[in-house]
Amino acid sequence: xxxxxxxxxxxxxxxxxxxxxxxxxxxxxxxxxxxxxxxxxxxxxxxxxxxxxxxxxxxxxxxxxxxx
Amino acid sequence: xxxxxxxxxxxxxxxxxxxxxxxxxxxxxxxxxxxxxxxxxxxxxxxxxxxxxxxxxxxxxxxxxxxx
DNA sequence: GAATAATGTAATATATACATTACATAACTC
DNA sequence: GAGTTATGTAATGTATATATTACATTATTC
Numbered sequence: 001x002x003x004x005x006x007x008x009x010x011x012x013x014x015x016x017x018x019x020x021x022x023x024x025x026x027x028x029x030x031x032x033x034x035x036x037x038x039x040x041x042x043x044x045x046x047x048x049x050x051x052x053x054x055x056x057x058x059x060x061x062x063x064x065x066x067x068x
Numbered sequence: 069x070x071x072x073x074x075x076x077x078x079x080x081x082x083x084x085x086x087x088x089x090x091x092x093x094x095x096x097x098x099x100x101x102x103x104x105x106x107x108x109x110x111x112x113x114x115x116x117x118x119x120x121x122x123x124x125x126x127x128x129x130x131x132x133x134x135x136x
Numbered sequence: 137g138a139a140t141a142a143t144g145t146a147a148t149a150t151a152t153a154c155a156t157t158a159c160a161t162a163a164c165t166c
Numbered sequence: 167g168a169g170t171t172a173t174g175t176a177a178t179g180t181a182t183a184t185a186t187t188a189c190a191t192t193a194t195t196c
Contacts, residue, residue: 001110015142029184031144038183041153042069042128043107050132056124060110064118083172097154099174106153109183 003060006034008052023047071128074102076120091115 009019009030016034020027025044032038033048040048045060052059077087077098084102088095093112100106101116108116113128120127 039109039111041107056129061124
């Protein structure tokens with residue numbers, strides 16, 4: 001679950017803790033999402049988008065892996 | 069969790085069952101997502117995007133509700 | 137370089153996405 | 167209108183996203 005949350009968060013000058021509070025989750029959840037270790041819910045993805053002023057595609061889009 | 073999955077699915081001429089099989093979930097899951105009763109995971113959202121040839125923003129973006 | 141802030145991460149608990157099974161209704165075809 | 171296909175949805179079980187608590191490590195600041 002690679003994504004661009006960390007870069008976008010730093011761009012708007014928020015710490016993990018601040019972003020977490022804005023979107024209503026814990027700091028640990030933000031950390032794990034940035035590390036790609038969680039598969040976040042759509043709702044949480046949208047909240048993060050709003051907080052850092054980006055769209056879903058900008059933060060979370062990944063091209064399909066070439067078919068097996 | 070309003071979204072545009074149903075319209076996009078019909079455009080590529082897939083039934084709920086066919087889409088479900090392509091993305092690796094059950095038909096019930098697709099039905100509930102289309103009905104807006106599930107908050108799907110990012111991974112599943114991406115799989116659906118690939119199957120119907122749309123992006124996250126096209127299928128799942130919703131503007132932030134005006135702040136309270 | 138000590139104090140503080142920011143981040144990584146582990147252990148355990150809880151909520152919920154999703155599966156499974158099943159049945160009911162709606163729409164389409166003969 | 168009977169048979170089939172597509173869809174809605176309920177009950178129960180399982181996997182996992184997320185919370186909570188806690189501690190360690192890595193900047194940053196004085």
